[in-house]
Amino acid sequence: MSVLRLNKAVFNAIRAHGQETYPHECCGVLLGRSTPEGWSINSSIKAGNTRTDSAHNRYQISPGELVKIEREALKRGLSICGFYHSHPDHPAQWSQTDLAEAHWLGCSCVITAVAQGNAVLTNSFLRAGETEESKRFQPESVEVSE
Amino acid sequence: MTIYIPTPLRIFAAGKDAVEVQAATIASALDELTHAHPELRKHLFTSEGKVRAFVNLYLNDEDVRYLPAREATAISPADTLSIIPSIAGGGQAREARAATAQRCNGARTEKPNAAVLLIRRAARTANKKH
Numbered sequence: 462m463s464v465l466r467l468n469k470a471v472f473n474a475i476r477a478h479g480q481e482t483y484p485h486e487c488c489g490v491l492l493g494r495s496t497p498e499g500w501s502i503n504s505s506i507k508a509g510n511t512r513t514d515s516a517h518n519r520y521q522i523s524p525g526e527l528v529k530i531e532r533e534a535l536k537r538g539l540s541i542c543g544f545y546h547s548h549p550d551h552p553a554q555w556s557q558t559d560l561a562e563a564h565w566l567g568c569s570c571v572i573t574a575v576a577q578g579n580a581v582l583t584n585s586f587l588r589a590g591e592t593e594e595s596k597r598f599q600p601e602s603v604e605v606s607e
Numbered sequence: 608m609t610i611y612i613p614t615p616l617r618i619f620a621a622g623k624d625a626v627e628v629q630a631a632t633i634a635s636a637l638d639e640l641t642h643a644h645p646e647l648r649k650h651l652f653t654s655e656g657k658v659r660a661f662v663n664l665y666l667n668d669e670d671v672r673y674l675p676a677r678e679a680t681a682i683s684p685a686d687t688l689s690i691i692p693s694i695a696g697g698g699q700a701r702e703a704r705a706a707t708a709q710r711c712n713g714a715r716t717e718k719p720n721a722a723v724l725l726i727r728r729a730a731r732t733a734n735k736k737h
Binding site for chain 1: 615650665668691695698
């Protein structure tokens, strides 16, 4: 099982973002580096949810915003290594929509369940598979450091 | 021009985050790229040779879909082309939630694994400090 490593500040920021946008889904980008065990997250960047038509159960990040975030990551010697979003009043498990609309092979998908406005659980899943046709999610271990 | 390769496709481009190509149009730049790194082709194009629907191309700050000539747009050596896969998703539809309302309540009833326990411990510690 791969490991997603992040510090407490990033972990708390992700969860706080889910609480801020409740009852809507939040979303953002994780920047970091690859390690033999998995991704080591350096920072998270909040993104706007463009799915204003159904923000309670859908999210989408504008590709234009991603272009800017990727440029910033490269300047800092980092990579986009995953994305996070919240599931308001829904478990921290990937959905069929998450799988169908995730096209970042090898990147992490961090999901926080926000129940009645409180972040209760955060899980991460690795988007595995070598092609779009064989893609799947694999649970990954999350390690939070000081 | 410089073509920026997104994280998931670097494995098919010899690990590079950017590739320099010499081309007159966006389409010919992509041809150059996939000629140098053939494994990229199936990730960028359909079997009919069209750019996959979830692959976004940005010429500098412009979405190529909205350029008048699209992939036939002329480029200069100073231009950059960013390849950005789409990212979206979300939880269950509202109407389906009723059926899983009990699970919803949470996340508290899910069986935690070791990673989850670690996270919860960290969250508890953080909460105590605030």
